[in-house]
Amino acid sequence: MAEVRLEGVSKYFGRFKALDRVSFTVKPGEIFTLLGPSGCGKTTTLRVIAGFEIPEEGRVYIDGVDVTFKKPYERNTAMVFQNYALWPHMTVFDNIAYGLKVRGYSREEIRKRVSWALELLGLKGLENRYPLQLSGGQQQRVALARAIVVEPKVLLFDEPLSNLDARLRIRVREEIVLLQRKLRITTIYVTHDQEEAMSISDRIAVMDRGRIVQIGTPWEVYSNPANVFIATFMGRSNVLEGVVVGREANGLYIVDINGLRVYGTSRESLGEGDRVKVVIRNEDAELLEEDRTSPNVVEGKVVRASLIGFAIQARLLLDNGEIIAIYLKNKTTINEGEKLRIYISPEDVKIYKSLETVEV
Amino acid sequence: MVPPSIRRITGALVFQLDTPLTLLLLLSLTIFSAILVIPLASLLAKPATGISMDVVRGLLEYPYVAWPPLGEWVISVDRGDHKLVILRFKDMGIIPNTLIIAFSVTVLATLIGVLVAYVSARYEFPGRALLRILSLVPLLYTPFVNAFVAYKIFGDNGILYNAMIWFNLGYALEITYIAGVILAQTMMFWPIVYLNTLAALLQVDPSLEEQAENMGARGFRLFRSVTLPLSLPGVAAGAGLVFIFSMEDLAAPIAFKVDRVVSREIVRAIVGSRDIEALSVEVVILAGLLLVSALLWFIAVKQYVSLRQYAMIVRGGRWKPRVTRPGLPMYIVIYLAVFPLVVFSMLPQLGVLVYAFSGSWLGVLPSGFTLDHFRELLRDPNVISGLRNSVIYSTIAITLIVVISTTIAYVVSRVRVIGVGVLDLLATSPLAIPGLSIALGLVILYSIGPFKGSFLDPFSNPAVLIALAYSVRKGPFTTRAVYAGLQQVHQALEEAGMNMGASRSRVLFTIVLPLIGLNVMAGAIVSFVYCMTEVSTSIVLGALNPAQAPITYVIYEYVTAGYGGGAFIHLAAAIVTLIMVLQVIAITISNYILKFRYAFLGV
Ligand SMILES: Nc1ncnc2c1ncn2[C@@H]1O[C@H](COP(=O)(O)OP(=O)(O)O)[C@@H](O)[C@H]1O
Ligand SMILES: [Mg+2]
Numbered sequence: 001m002a003e004v005r006l007e008g009v010s011k012y013f014g015r016f017k018a019l020d021r022v023s024f025t026v027k028p029g030e031i032f033t034l035l036g037p038s039g040c041g042k043t044t045t046l047r048v049i050a051g052f053e054i055p056e057e058g059r060v061y062i063d064g065v066d067v068t069f070k071k072p073y074e075r076n077t078a079m080v081f082q083n084y085a086l087w088p089h090m091t092v093f094d095n096i097a098y099g100l101k102v103r104g105y106s107r108e109e110i111r112k113r114v115s116w117a118l119e120l121l122g123l124k125g126l127e128n129r130y131p132l133q134l135s136g137g138q139q140q141r142v143a144l145a146r147a148i149v150v151e152p153k154v155l156l157f158d159e160p161l162s163n164l165d166a167r168l169r170i171r172v173r174e175e176i177v178l179l180q181r182k183l184r185i186t187t188i189y190v191t192h193d194q195e196e197a198m199s200i201s202d203r204i205a206v207m208d209r210g211r212i213v214q215i216g217t218p219w220e221v222y223s224n225p226a227n228v229f230i231a232t233f234m235g236r237s238n239v240l241e242g243v244v245v246g247r248e249a250n251g252l253y254i255v256d257i258n259g260l261r262v263y264g265t266s267r268e269s270l271g272e273g274d275r276v277k278v279v280i281r282n283e284d285a286e287l288l289e290e291d292r293t294s295p296n297v298v299e300g301k302v303v304r305a306s307l308i309g310f311a312i313q314a315r316l317l318l319d320n321g322e323i324i325a326i327y328l329k330n331k332t333t334i335n336e337g338e339k340l341r342i343y344i345s346p347e348d349v350k351i352y353k354s355l356e357t358v359e360v
Numbered sequence: 361m362v363p364p365s366i367r368r369i370t371g372a373l374v375f376q377l378d379t380p381l382t383l384l385l386l387l388s389l390t391i392f393s394a395i396l397v398i399p400l401a402s403l404l405a406k407p408a409t410g411i412s413m414d415v416v417r418g419l420l421e422y423p424y425v426a427w428p429p430l431g432e433w434v435i436s437v438d439r440g441d442h443k444l445v446i447l448r449f450k451d452m453g454i455i456p457n458t459l460i461i462a463f464s465v466t467v468l469a470t471l472i473g474v475l476v477a478y479v480s481a482r483y484e485f486p487g488r489a490l491l492r493i494l495s496l497v498p499l500l501y502t503p504f505v506n507a508f509v510a511y512k513i514f515g516d517n518g519i520l521y522n523a524m525i526w527f528n529l530g531y532a533l534e535i536t537y538i539a540g541v542i543l544a545q546t547m548m549f550w551p552i553v554y555l556n557t558l559a560a561l562l563q564v565d566p567s568l569e570e571q572a573e574n575m576g577a578r579g580f581r582l583f584r585s586v587t588l589p590l591s592l593p594g595v596a597a598g599a600g601l602v603f604i605f606s607m608e609d610l611a612a613p614i615a616f617k618v619d620r621v622v623s624r625e626i627v628r629a630i631v632g633s634r635d636i637e638a639l640s641v642e643v644v645i646l647a648g649l650l651l652v653s654a655l656l657w658f659i660a661v662k663q664y665v666s667l668r669q670y671a672m673i674v675r676g677g678r679w680k681p682r683v684t685r686p687g688l689p690m691y692i693v694i695y696l697a698v699f700p701l702v703v704f705s706m707l708p709q710l711g712v713l714v715y716a717f718s719g720s721w722l723g724v725l726p727s728g729f730t731l732d733h734f735r736e737l738l739r740d741p742n743v744i745s746g747l748r749n750s751v752i753y754s755t756i757a758i759t760l761i762v763v764i765s766t767t768i769a770y771v772v773s774r775v776r777v778i779g780v781g782v783l784d785l786l787a788t789s790p791l792a793i794p795g796l797s798i799a800l801g802l803v804i805l806y807s808i809g810p811f812k813g814s815f816l817d818p819f820s821n822p823a824v825l826i827a828l829a830y831s832v833r834k835g836p837f838t839t840r841a842v843y844a845g846l847q848q849v850h851q852a853l854e855e856a857g858m859n860m861g862a863s864r865s866r867v868l869f870t871i872v873l874p875l876i877g878l879n880v881m882a883g884a885i886v887s888f889v890y891c892m893t894e895v896s897t898s899i900v901l902g903a904l905n906p907a908q909a910p911i912t913y914v915i916y917e918y919v920t921a922g923y924g925g926g927a928f929i930h931l932a933a934a935i936v937t938l939i940m941v942l943q944v945i946a947i948t949i950s951n952y953i954l955k956f957r958y959a960f961l962g963v
Pocket of ligand 2: 039042043044
């Protein structure tokens with residue numbers, strides 16, 4: 001089990017800065033996910049670790065050894081490529097055996113190890129097929145088998161599920177987690193899907209425009225997003241603009257949103273009069289049946305309601321003229337035009353300074 | 361102390377390549393330097409030692425420049441029952457003659473090539489596919505014999521003349537001398553413009569034309585204001601190649617008895633001299649002029665002939681090209697001008713077959729179908745030795761070509777270092793550099809100093825230099841095919857290999873080459889055929905030691921000996937027929953393999 005450490009890694013493509021002082025440490029044996037929107041630099045980070053790109057600044061360490069300038073074939077990482085990159089002119093067996101041959105294993109040893117990998121990934125019987133004769137899911141497994149069979153120090157996944165259909169995606173990602181638990185290979189996983197990231201990761205690093213903006217366990221990142229970008233990226237949420245008008249003794253801030261007062265929490269220290277963004281997740285609204293007036297209870301008129309499976313999504317026109325989207329569970333019918341009363345716990349009202357600050 | 365930029369480039373190279381690949385790259389660069397760059401540099405530098413005011417003044421006088429021009433433009437002779445008109449052109453001296461011929465041929469070939477390409481790209485008419493195939497026929501290499509066929513048809517007492525007498529028109533026409541050369545070369549070279557223009561036209565985004573049409577431009581105006589400018593790079597590339605090919609062509613001047621052109625002057629000078637000191641400085645200057653004008657053209661169109669551009673073109677039009685049905689006037693142009701023109705240009709190739717299979721062809725009609733010439737070939741020691749030499753040189757050249765082309769194409773397509781553009785240029789430039797200049801440069805460089813008397817000395821042992829010259833001159837065909845293949849191999853496939861622990865060169869051999877093997881093979885086949893038909897260096901270097909001369913030299917000997925239709929021309933035609941068959945097979949195979957629509961492109 002190896003530790004992977006990046007220290008202040010920057011990568012330029014011409015004048016464009018694709019990675020901006022990226023630093024993180026992946027603990028031995030964990031699944032560490034890079035999460036962020038398309039184009040934020042996830043693949044580039046992975047390629048720097050694999051040695052396909054040399055960073056202009058910073059260092060990369062694997063197992064405590066500085067590999068920044070080592071060639072890809074000297075690093076013992078194994079990557080599962082987004083499009084699998086299986087060699088079309090080799091059989092499944094030869095694809096998986098390639099790394100072992102390069103490492104100079106004996107025929108017998110190669111046969112044994114490939115067999116083990118085939119078994120592990122349920123590919124027995126397919127060894128003489130060519131990649132183009134396999135389904136997407138099978139190709140995915142071959143790519144995975146090819147990666148693990150060489151006992152790499154680090155496993156790298158670049159959006160490995162993006163070419164699979166939705167059902168298969170969930171099954172395969174569970175299998176990846178189980179396999180990783182069994183083999184305990186340090187794993188760096190790249191995805192733009194926050195649900196996927198949360199379900200498989202020990203820890204998540206959220207990236208935005210070439211920078212790491214937050215690192216934490218899935219729960220930490222989800223429940224306590226470091227900035228508005230992350231808060232809106234993780235799950236579905238509403239962003240409202242307001243002004244801080246006061247602070248309670250218990251630490252809660254009071255924010256005025258266009259005449260509506262709400263209580264909420266902030267990771268930052270705010271002063272009265274600060275312009276802020278208020279983030280409320282769709283699922284954090286609680287429907288009140290009884291008539292209650294207390295802080296953070298708001299009324300609104302349903303302007304649009306639609307079924308989204310596990311809940312109904314309603315768009316509420318609030319008294320102050322804002323429209324917010326909320327999920328309503330345990331409710332079977334909602335009529336458009338109906339008046340609703342909802343409560344949002346102050347814990348779930350996240351307040352950020354309007355001037356976007358970035359924390360590392 | 362190495363300048364830092366060079367250190368950075370080599371550093372980046374070594375990082376992105378590995379030792380074996382770096383060595384291969386060095387080998388390729390060494391061969392390019394030894395066979396192309398340094399010889400051409402010595403060619404350009406050579407006059408510096410012997411030049412004087414007298415030489416310069418001499419170059420402005422006869423035979424280099426003739427002023428006033430000698431001879432007659434047109435001669436007409438009254439022969440009682442008919443009037444004979446002989447189209448000739450005046451002799452203005454070696455330098456003006458060459459430029460006038462090259463210029464006229466370029467203009468005519470461009471007009472015809474653009475017309476045929478435009479018709480074939482933009483109109484849908486019965487016979488279009490046939491037209492496209494037929495227009496490739498004139499591109500089949502038929503060294504020397506094609507020009508003799510043209511002479512047979514248009515020259516003194518030619519078929520044209522006799523046909524006009526037979527029809528009793530009252531007058532008859534002969535096209536000879538410089539006018540004949542211009543005619544013959546135009547017939548030979550216009551398809552080069554055609555192919556390049558066609559490829560460019562198929563690349564033009566049809567919506568650009570639609571947009572212009574939408575704004576009211578139609579017909580010729582649309583063509584002149586939008587279509588032509590957009591396809592101009594292709595036209596320019598084709599025209600440039602024609603200019604260069606015309607300047608270095610030997611066949612037509614020999615057939616039409618034009619002595620005073622640069623190409624013949626160079627060959628005459630080298631063939632007649634027993635060592636390098638005997639070469640006059642004037643001849644070297646002429647070869648330098650040839651080189652410089654070719655390089656100017658090449659630089660002007662270099663983007664268009666680069667590997668990158670070529671790979672884009674062979675993938676074919678990304679759009680469905682706009683085709684329309686022609687109107688009545690256009691139908692008339694197509695069937696009464698374009699088709700006859702194309703068929704007319706095939707006459708030399710057809711004539712080669714006639715010579716090859718006929719007992720004699722003295723009058724209008726040949727007589728006596730026979731296979732004797734082919735039987736005779738097998739018994740002729742010159743032919744056998746020439747063929748054997750050609751096969752040996754071409755095989756050696758192909759081995760080198762495969763190594764060099766693969767290395768260069770791989771580096772150009774995969775390595776990100778400043779200077780890769782230069783490599784691309786270097787690899788494609790031999791297409792445009794006159795072989796005569798290369799040959800003379802080689803003779804100059806390798807017959808002096810440490811090389812004198814060595815195995816490289818062309819005066820005693822031209823074989824080595826011939827094979828090496830082939831590998832440089834005909835390599836671009838393979839380089840392009842390999843490069844186009846590499847564009848199809850996803851980079852992730854290679855990265856996956858390196859990620860699994862394989863070095864660059866191991867990835868190249870176990871992953872890349874198996875995937876593009878067919879491209880390498882197709883390119884090598886084309887290169888092989890063009891090695892077998894190479895003329896300029898074969899003749900110049902072969903003449904220095906006929907025992908080591910390749911087959912094209914033998915053809916050259918036979919056609920010059922068979923002047924006027926002796927038996928030798930039939931023998932030469934038989935050899936050329938075999939070479940044509942070889943070409944058709946090679947082109948068919950490689951087109952089939954590569955699914956290229958334009959394997960010939962840019963010839
Ligand atoms: N080879 C390259 N040349 C130029 N720009 C690149 C290159 N690779 C990536 N980029 C740019 O760097 C940014 C990050 O790319 P990438 O790491 O692929 O993002 P992600 O994987 O997060 O979608 C993008 O804006 C992309 O356009
Ligand atoms: Mg990516």
